[in-house]
Each structure stands twice: as C-alpha cells, then as structure tokens.
Amino acid sequence: MNSQKFSLEKLAQLVQGQCIGQLDLQFSGMASLESAQPHQLAFLNADKYLNEAQQSQAGALIVTADMQSQIPSQQNFIVVPNPYLAFAILTHFFEKKSVETGIESTAQIHPSAIISDTAYIGHYVVIGANSVVGEGTRIESQVKIDHGVEIGKDCFIDSHVTITGEAKLGDRVRIHANTVVGGEGFGFAPYQGKWHRIAQLGSVRIGNDVRIGSNCSIDRGALDDTILEDGVIIDNLVQIAHNVKVGANTAMAAKCGIAGSTTIGKNCVLAGAVGIVGHINIADNVTITGMSMVTKSISVAGSYSSGTPMLESGSWKKAAIRFKQLADVPLTQLVKRLDHMQSQIESLESTFKLRK
C-alpha cells in the first residue's frame, strides 16, 4: 500500500504543466474545490467554477492559462491546456495501490494453470485447469477463475468476480467486484410447451484496456464468441448477452442491457439503463440517451432517444390517458381535416363577400 506526498513542482512535471507559486509545497491528496484543504490539490474544468475556486482552501489549483489570471485569491497553480485530463492523470499518483506479488497460501490453483511470478493471487481464489494469469495482474480475494480462462498483463480483478466459459482477456483489463464474465447465455429451444436448454459453446473475448464495473453479467456466446473490443468501458449492473459485439472505445453507463447477437459500433456512448434488442446493428459514433429503448438498427451516427419526460403525477395521468387515446386518434389525418375545413371556411367567406 503506498500513500505518498508530492511537491507542486513534481506534480506539474507529471502532467507536463507549468508550475506557478511555491514549488516545494507538499501535497498528500486531491479534493473538490469545495472540500479541499491546504495540503490538497483541486482543479477547474470550466469558467463557471471560478467563484468556487476563488473561495477554495485548496493548496493549489490545476487550471488553464486563461483561468489562472481570474483567481487572485490563489498563489499556486499547475497550468495546463486540459485541466480535467491533468486531474485524471494525477489521481493515479494519489491512489493507494496494493503492491504485493505472489500467491496467498489459501489460493487453490490447478497444477496446470500458469501464473506469472509478478502476479498477485489473493486469499481463497480458485483457479481451474489450463488457466493463465499474466504479468503484474492482481486477482483479489475469493475470485473464481474457471478452467481454460486466460487473463493478460497488468489486469485488476476484484473480489467475488466469476470468470468462466473459457473467457480470454487482454492486457490492462479491470473488472470490478461481483461481476460474472462468461456465464451461460440465455438460449433455449421451445418445443412442445417446454424450454430445451442450448448448451453454450462459444466464449467471451475481451480486448485490451477494457473496464467492466461491479455486478455485471457478460455471457459467453452460443456458438461464436461474445466480444468486447479494446478500450470499451462499462459501468455497473450491465447485461451483455451472448454473441453481442461491442466496438472499440464504446462506453456504457450503469444498468444498460444489450440483447443477444446485437453489434454496437466503435466510439458509441450509451447513457444509463439503455435497452437494446437482439440481432440489430448500431453504427459507430452513436449516442443514446438514458433509458432509451432501441428496437431497430441505427445506421447513421448521431444522438437518439426514447421515453417520455417526467411530470407531476396528476398531469402525467392525463397525458398517459391521452397517449392511449392516440391509438384511436389519427393525428396526421386530423391536421388534414383542419386544413380542409379551413379552405371550406375561406371559400364560404369569399363567396359571401362577393355576394355582399
């Protein structure tokens, strides 16, 4: 476990920023503008926080050159073009990292498994036959790595994760606690009123730099594999069904669910609780707003939405009843009728005037 202090000068160097003020000032952490103390570093990523910055007790601020001149109350700065990115980079230096290597005595590892000497395997981890754990990878306590699973270098697998279905993970993959990778896909053939289970023979392939949150379910494929390409990031409680493919650098917020055999392009952003039906394609660079229901393929990059906005419950009840009525109210025909009646009236009016 590390827990270090850094000078302002050192911190500026780490993000290739300009250091202004007391170069040897020591910092033990980062905090928000509001709660930062003199031994902590804070950041601004927009002008709207200038007032808050002015009030902040932070020991120094990460800012752009423009911002710096507008905060006379502060003497110490790290000046960079992108304060949010600099903040992201510096968080890693203040993070407490566990640095053990080796295998805890209580881990149960099949003799045929290959574990790198620089990996760490926690207490009560179970690793099955023919599995591989790469260099610098950290497997937290009580993880289950089933037979035939391969995990690359410098990965982090948190407690109670289950990896099964002969899943193959790349390097620098992070999987948070209690997530299941490679569980059986939901495949059943209906016959004579019963569901006949289809044993799932495909696997899961996860690229490099993929991040999966806690309590997610990423199912193995039925025949071919479920695929998460490099750089995909996934929040908590997300469902990825069998044979889904997610393109590189796509992000999914918590509670999304992707049904079987759907393909999602690269660089997409799915906000929270988006649901996507099976067997469709989503193009690259698509953004889908929160809680949207996607039932058709999307072939053009852009932003898509569904759902209805929140209302006070009394108003909502009226609007909801009228949504039902829409089934029997032909809206566009209604507009045509209006147009037609308007011309009838105008015709009456003009005839009338002519005959005055």
Added chain:
Amino acid sequence: MNSQKFSLEKLAQLVQGQCIGQLDLQFSGMASLESAQPHQLAFLNADKYLNEAQQSQAGALIVTADMQSQIPSQQNFIVVPNPYLAFAILTHFFEKKSVETGIESTAQIHPSAIISDTAYIGHYVVIGANSVVGEGTRIESQVKIDHGVEIGKDCFIDSHVTITGEAKLGDRVRIHANTVVGGEGFGFAPYQGKWHRIAQLGSVRIGNDVRIGSNCSIDRGALDDTILEDGVIIDNLVQIAHNVKVGANTAMAAKCGIAGSTTIGKNCVLAGAVGIVGHINIADNVTITGMSMVTKSISVAGSYSSGTPMLESGSWKKAAIRFKQLADVPLTQLVKRLDHMQSQIESLESTFKLRK
C-alpha cells in the same frame, strides 16, 4: 439459532396490545390470513380483509378494536392501534437468528484490523489492514472487507458482500448478499478518442440503520464521498453512482439507478426501476413512481411520474407511431387553429342570420 414459542399474552405484551381470549395459547410463528394454522398468528391491516379473517384458521389475529367486533369466528385477539406495526415488531421474535460470536478459524484477518469480541466473522471472510468491525456485528461467510473499511455495531453483512474503497458504515447497517459497497466510480476523461481512467479517491459514508439489498452497487466518490444518511432503505439491484447523496429515511425500490453527483432529499420514496440523471437535486418528501426517468431537478415536494401505460400490442403500435408524429404535429397550435376556425364559423353564421 433460536426458534421459540410465545404465549398470546406474551406476544400482546411485546406490542403493548390488549390480549383477548386464551392467554396461554402458544404460538410458534406468524402467517398470512390464508395460510395460517392454529399455532400461528395472523394480522389484518384493513377492513377489506375482514372476510378472509373470518375464514382464517389462525390461532389468533392482530387487529384494531373496530375490527375485532366484526370477526365472530375468532376468539383470540391482540388489539392494537396499528396492526401492521405490531406485525412488523413481532416478526423479529419469530425470526431464526444466528447467535454465534467469535471468528471462524478460516477467516483471514489482517493483524492490524480491530474486531470486536462480540462480533461474528464467518468462514473464508477476508478482512484487510486497518479495518474495524464493531460490537455485535455479524459478518457472514466469504465476505470481503478491504483495507481501511470501518463497520459499526450490530450490523449484518451477508455472504459475498464486497466492501472496499475505505467505506465507513454506521451502526445497525444491514447489507444483503453479493452487494458491492465502495467499488470504483465510473470516471473517465475522454482525450484523443480514448477514455482515461480517473482513479477514485473518495469513499462511501453510510449512516446508522441503513439497509441495502442484494446485488447492489454503491460506488465510492471521485474526490469527495458518496453518502447514505441514517435510515435510508434500499432494495435489490440498485445502482448508486459516485458522489450521490441520499437523505435520511429515503426508500428506493429494486432496480433504481442514481447517476453521479445527484443529491436526493430526506423521506423520499422511489418506486422500482426509477432512473435519475447525474448532477441534479431532488427535494425532500418527493415520491417518484415506478420506471420514471428523472432528467431535471425537483424542487417541490410531491409525486412525479413518467413513462406510458401498457396497451395491447396492436393498439400500442398505433399509439407509438402517433407519438413519433407528435414531433411534427404542433398540438397547441392545433387547438388555437380550432378556436380560430370556430370563431370564423360563428362569424359567418351570425352574418348570415343578419342577412336573412
């Protein structure tokens, strides 16, 4: 493990109720009106169950004074002002409770952790450095308590829970199986087409008497802490993102998701699967109905809703198409046109009459 019998008189005393009938009748449990047997106690919380009560084979009924006179088939009663509350209280006496204390030999506890003598630590629990477990707290088997976590008195933590991120829990906190508290928040800085992870340096603070269901994800904060105040109750499969604050005694049903940095007031009720976007504020005493999508702050107490009601799928398809058409049908303008045409017609009619 206890499994006791209680006399009708004793049970009445436990809820400060009036005991009517055979005072020494023994009860070994509670059941619903429909399934209760003579050795079981049932309750009514509304007059609409009077018929069912009349048919019930329960050995005794918890009722109000008004109800009692309307159930001639029953001789044995506990009479109280609030039968539902009395029922809630008595369930605790019939619950089988595990009462062991001590640490199972297979638990792995870091030497620097402080475990109360009256706590129970189950098999294969792993507790990290500098953690604290308070008096009377029960940690079920296979739980992971990471370094720096503090758990108060008389808590219950069920199997496969992961507590990490240096979370601090108050007293009488109950966390059900497979929930993750303190997992890493979903924070990434986008830069040059990639996602740059922001190490999460905040923690989670949980007050007293908080209840969290199974398979929930409560993330640690990015810089400041994620906070659940005293008396918050949360059902299963709920997502609480980094830096969310939930006010005292607020209740959330299953499958709710609260995005980052949102603040929810006290005494709110969120029905199932409500989604709330990040960085907004919900006032105290707000009720949100099931599956609602909340995208804006709510500043006034009251009930709020979104979504559309269920329809037979054929009707729904028509209504759904017309929802799309709404984008091009200016509803309020349509009403104005109608009003305008109405006055044109009336003008025509009156002119016409004048000229008869």
Added chain:
Amino acid sequence: MNSQKFSLEKLAQLVQGQCIGQLDLQFSGMASLESAQPHQLAFLNADKYLNEAQQSQAGALIVTADMQSQIPSQQNFIVVPNPYLAFAILTHFFEKKSVETGIESTAQIHPSAIISDTAYIGHYVVIGANSVVGEGTRIESQVKIDHGVEIGKDCFIDSHVTITGEAKLGDRVRIHANTVVGGEGFGFAPYQGKWHRIAQLGSVRIGNDVRIGSNCSIDRGALDDTILEDGVIIDNLVQIAHNVKVGANTAMAAKCGIAGSTTIGKNCVLAGAVGIVGHINIADNVTITGMSMVTKSISVAGSYSSGTPMLESGSWKKAAIRFKQLADVPLTQLVKRLDHMQSQIESLESTFKLRK
C-alpha cells in the same frame, strides 16, 4: 472434463435424424454457418440462411428435408423436422462437462447437513446446518448454502451463489454465478417517519427444471413463500420480490423486475427489462414486450407493450414536449369539436346553396 468427437452417423442417431453423406466423418464441435470449419457441425432454422449455408465451410449441416435439396455445395447432412431443436440437443454432447464427485477438502459443511455421495462440492463452499444436497448435484467453488436449504438432484449451482432463507429447490435446477436466492424481502412498516423492518419469515420454493441466470435476486417471502414453478427460465440481473409466484414454463429475459406479491401465469414470456408492479395478476400465455411497465392486472392472454419508440434526439425533444402538452390537450374532445365544426360548415354551405 470431457471433450469428445462424434461421427456424423452417431450425431444423427442422437437426434433421431436421417444421416446423409460420409457417415464416419468426425466432428469435434458445433459452430455458426459463418465461422464453422470442416470438423464442425452447423444448422439452419430458416430458408433465409440458405445462401449462407451454401457458403459455409461446415463439415455437415442440420437441415429439414426441404432445405437439403437447396444446398448443392454441401454433401453431408443430418435431416430432421426441427433443426433448432436438434441443434439444442446436440450442444449438450459437445459441452465440456466437469464430472468430479465428492467434497473438496476446503469445503466447510455443517455436520448436520446431508450431502449425496454423488454430489460435487467445490473449494471454499460453506454449507449450513440441516441443509441437503441431492444426487448428482454440482456446487461450484465459493458457494454459500445457508442453514435449512434443500437442493434436489442433478442441479448446477455456480460460484458465488448465495442460497439462504431456507429455500427449497427441486431437481435439475441451474443457478448461475453470483445470484442470490432467499435474500430478505424489502418489507418495512412506516411509522413516525421511520422504516420499521419486517423480518421475513417465508421462504422460496423452486420447482424442477428451473433456470436462473447470473446476478439475480430472488427474495424469500414475508410470511408465505416466493414460488417459481417447474420449468421457469430466468435470464441475468432479474429481481423477483417477496411472495411473487411465477407459473410453469414462464420465461423472463434479463433485467426484468417483479414487485412483491404479484402472480404471473404459466407459459408467459417477458422480454428484457419489463417491470411489473406488486399485488397484481398476469394471466397464462401473456407476452410482454421489452421495457414495458405493467401497472395493472392482465386477465386475457395476448401481447402487451408500453414505452415509446426511439427517435433522433431532436425529433424526440419535440415529441416529448408535446407528450407533456397532452395533459392539457383533450384529444377526443378535439375530434368531437372537429366533427361539430364540420357539420356547422356543411350546414352553412347547404343553406348558402339553397339561397343562391
């Protein structure tokens, strides 16, 4: 762990199909039409895949008699009336099965628990007092089986599953990783601004041939039991609240949530992320489309839906605002006004003509 090869003839026999072509051709697996290699078997379940079948490098195809004549590029077939069912059956022969029996030395089993000699109990499993594990059942590593739980024959319980609340499971039940069965229901009596916990005294009863995915929460009943009847199949991340009853052979896709005391009939199909409120009844043979919100009982078999379709976000914003306006726009009255004005206009027109 098995991993076998089968001849075409043997495979045809296993599904009572007609074998055409090189009877002794050996197969080591199954694959999709697109990715199959000569040692793999593929299948077609609809004519629309005939082109793909024609291109496939699969060693043989499972087809109907009609299809066979339309794929001249292929010489080897298994001909059956229902290729999808035949595929489902054959997957089981190619599945790698773990076949150990016995109890791993690290499992912690209470002396009063009864474990069949033909069961397998994995590493770090914890089994409580008076529990039962039936013949041929496989309990994967790190599972928690709490006291009083009974598990039938030939079940599969994957890692990190928690079974508590004295749940009773039938035969051939499959529960995937990290699911919680029998957790405490979300029951609280509100009194004087606080939530008073109702200890949950009911249990969970699960029939034969039930399948539950990963990361699900199936709560125990408050007084009576939560019930899943024979043949129910449930995908991942599903919430079943206390006292829900699910009828035989009903299927639920991922992320569904069923609130307390609701009864669902037999042979229903719930698509992904459907939400059903508490205390209602759903008839047999009901289909509910994805993400629907069900707030009322359904008494007639059929298909039901709710929600709104996806739109480009700009159009959606307009439609969403007009959904709000619906609260103040009386749609059906609007149609009536139109009808009325139409007759006024026609009356004016005819009077006008009469007087020409």
